[in-house]
Amino acid sequence: MSRISAEEVKHVANLARLAVTEEEVQKFTQQLDKIISFAEQLNELDTENVEPTSHVLDMKNVMREDVPVKGLPREEVLKNAPEHENGQIKVPSIIE
Amino acid sequence: MSLFDQKLSSLQESLHKKEISVTDLVDESYKRIDQVEDKVQAFLTLDEESARQKAIELDKKLGTDDAKGLLFGMPIGIKDNIVTRNLRTTAASKILENFDPIYDATVVQKLQTANSITIGKLNMDEFAMGSSTENSGFQKTKNPWNLETVPGGSSGGSAAAVAAGEVLFSLGSDTGGSIRQPASFCGVVGLKPTYGRVSRFGLIAFASSLDQIGPITRNVEDNAYLLQAISGLDPMDSTSANVDVPNFVQSLTGDVKGLKIAVPKEYLGEGVKEEVKQSVLDALKTLEKLGATWEEVSLPHSKYALATYYLLSSSEASANLARFDGVRYGYRSPNADNLMDLYKNTRAEGFGEEVKRRIMLGTFALSSGYYDAYYKKAQKVRTLIKQDFENIFAKYDVIVGPTTPTPAFKIGENTADPMTMYLNDILTIPVNLAGVPGISVPCGFSNGLPLGLQIIGKHFDESTVYRVAHAFEQATDFHKQKPQL
Numbered sequence: 001m002s003r004i005s006a007e008e009v010k011h012v013a014n015l016a017r018l019a020v021t022e023e024e025v026q027k028f029t030q031q032l033d034k035i036i037s038f039a040e041q042l043n044e045l046d047t048e049n050v051e052p053t054s055h056v057l058d059m060k061n062v063m064r065e066d067v068p069v070k071g072l073p074r075e076e077v078l079k080n081a082p083e084h085e086n087g088q089i090k091v092p093s094i095i096e
Numbered sequence: 097m098s099l100f101d102q103k104l105s106s107l108q109e110s111l112h113k114k115e116i117s118v119t120d121l122v123d124e125s126y127k128r129i130d131q132v133e134d135k136v137q138a139f140l141t142l143d144e145e146s147a148r149q150k151a152i153e154l155d156k157k158l159g160t161d162d163a164k165g166l167l168f169g170m171p172i173g174i175k176d177n178i179v180t181r182n183l184r185t186t187a188a189s190k191i192l193e194n195f196d197p198i199y200d201a202t203v204v205q206k207l208q209t210a211n212s213i214t215i216g217k218l219n220m221d222e223f224a225m226g227s228s229t230e231n232s233g234f235q236k237t238k239n240p241w242n243l244e245t246v247p248g249g250s251s252g253g254s255a256a257a258v259a260a261g262e263v264l265f266s267l268g269s270d271t272g273g274s275i276r277q278p279a280s281f282c283g284v285v286g287l288k289p290t291y292g293r294v295s296r297f298g299l300i301a302f303a304s305s306l307d308q309i310g311p312i313t314r315n316v317e318d319n320a321y322l323l324q325a326i327s328g329l330d331p332m333d334s335t336s337a338n339v340d341v342p343n344f345v346q347s348l349t350g351d352v353k354g355l356k357i358a359v360p361k362e363y364l365g366e367g368v369k370e371e372v373k374q375s376v377l378d379a380l381k382t383l384e385k386l387g388a389t390w391e392e393v394s395l396p397h398s399k400y401a402l403a404t405y406y407l408l409s410s411s412e413a414s415a416n417l418a419r420f421d422g423v424r425y426g427y428r429s430p431n432a433d434n435l436m437d438l439y440k441n442t443r444a445e446g447f448g449e450e451v452k453r454r455i456m457l458g459t460f461a462l463s464s465g466y467y468d469a470y471y472k473k474a475q476k477v478r479t480l481i482k483q484d485f486e487n488i489f490a491k492y493d494v495i496v497g498p499t500t501p502t503p504a505f506k507i508g509e510n511t512a513d514p515m516t517m518y519l520n521d522i523l524t525i526p527v528n529l530a531g532v533p534g535i536s537v538p539c540g541f542s543n544g545l546p547l548g549l550q551i552i553g554k555h556f557d558e559s560t561v562y563r564v565a566h567a568f569e570q571a572t573d574f575h576k577q578k579p580q581l
Binding site for chain 1: 194195196198291292305331334335337397399400402403404406407414418421422423424425426427428432433434435436437438439440441443444447452453455456457459460463470472473474475476477478479480482514515529530531555
């Protein structure tokens with residue numbers, strides 16, 4: 001049985017904000033199924049009492065003084081923006 | 097005979113005696129690039145004008161007290177996922193094709209302080225996702241030892257440019273083997289430092305808990321110099337570690353008497369080619385002759401490292417790559433009437449296939465209903481893998497094995513099935529999961545293609561890793577052989 005359906009692939013693509021073609025949905029369904037079934041070998045291990053590792057170094061929150069510094073100059077910020085107008089980044093309308 | 101056949105310390109001496117100039121070194125780089133770059137295709141962007149300007153400035157300083165810096169006048173190439181102010185940085189992705197960074201990565205600032213000279217930006221797998229540099233959005237880099245084979249990846253450009261003599265050395269980045277594997281394939285020296293040794297500020301993030309920037313060089317001593325220049329705590333990266341940076345070059349004593357080496361049986365097992373195994377066994381004999389001892393050990397959770405890595409690195413990548421949305425920088429799809437389509441089409445058109453596949457896998461593993469079964473499970477197995485290393489390092493000084501299961505493979509050979517490509521990193525991935533340092537040094541050839549010996553050390557013990565690598569290098573002459581281009 002497949003571990004991930006075409007419908008789920010479409011749902012995940014939407015969460016990831018990726019437009020996908022029907023062809024890609026088919027391909028991803030097949031490939032992700034293979035990778036996920038490979039990943040399920042982890043279930044051979046009993047990890048009931050194992051703490052998860054999100055970070056290898058023994059670090060807690062790293063604090064620093066809150067020192068105000070100047071923000072980036074506007075022209076620098078806009079330098080790489082695909083579209084801008086009147087010193088602001090422009091996007092298509094959000095509200096209909 | 098290339099100037100880059102000499103080691104950094106000899107070049108420094110010649111410079112300060114004014115036998116050569118910085119301009120000579122920069123000439124050497126661009127001359128070689130002219131000769132071989134159409135075959136190797138290691139560079140995405142060259143910075144010739146600035147490099148020559150800087151060379152002139154440094155040449156004026158020669159003979160004065162201002163002629164200082166650990167890497168004074170040394171030509172370097174930088175992997176294209178490390179941001180360079182006013183020098184195009186793409187991470188080999190169409191989505192960043194025209195990206196012109198407004199700041200320098202911390203490592204780039206440190207290179208400037210050390211007075212090295214940036215020659216250009218090096219090709220890689222898109223966003224460092226891959227093991228052959230075939231996933232670059234722009235071009236396929238070739239292995240200088242055999243132009244029909246891959247240079248490895250993801251830092252394929254960084255390794256190929258050093259092997260081809262286009263630069264003296266380079267920076268790469270390593271998330272699951274991306275420095276060590278191409279170093280092995282191209283017959284050069286590549287080190288992944290301990291997680292936290294080098295600042296990641298300005299490294300375009302792939303998997304933040306695994307990524308490290310590190311040096312690729314022609315010999316171990318140069319590697320130690322380059323790591324020295326880029327290491328240290330950085331207030332701009334709160335995961336950089338507040339630990340002393342030792343003098344790495346001083347650790348190159350040549351003495352490995354009494355050193356205890358662990359050789360995991362899993363690293364010489366199934367899937368590892370016979371000639372690769374033999375080269376490691378020969379290397380162990382060499383180290384024994386130098387006074388070290390070795391024993392076979394077990395890292396019992398090794399077989400789970402690959403699955404753990406793909407779940408964790410893809411999950412982190414899916415979050416890190418959310419920033420590429422076509423709004424503030426990078427490519428923007430012209431095919432969108434509303435904001436949602438702008439996001440979706442920009443990402444669909446801007447990202448390559450492997451990047452999309454990993455974003456999909458990571459988004460799935462983090463999604464509601466699957467998080468505990470996949471992401472959290474993988475984090476727990478990561479703990480077991482880390483403990484495997486701790487157990488071994490309680491009794492041994494270093495772990496030794498091959499860097500890769502095979503020598504470089506043919507271009508196109510592993511692109512059909514993502515899983516076969518992933519298997520390339522099976523011997524390097526556990527090192528990233530545990531966060532320990534690892535190096536690849538040349539240890540043999542198979543049909544004219546280089547093989548690499550991997551030496552793995554304790555957290556923040558790059559000194560011992562370098563000492564062993566250097567002693568081995570000095571006792572062999574694999575590193576002296578150069579590809580014919």
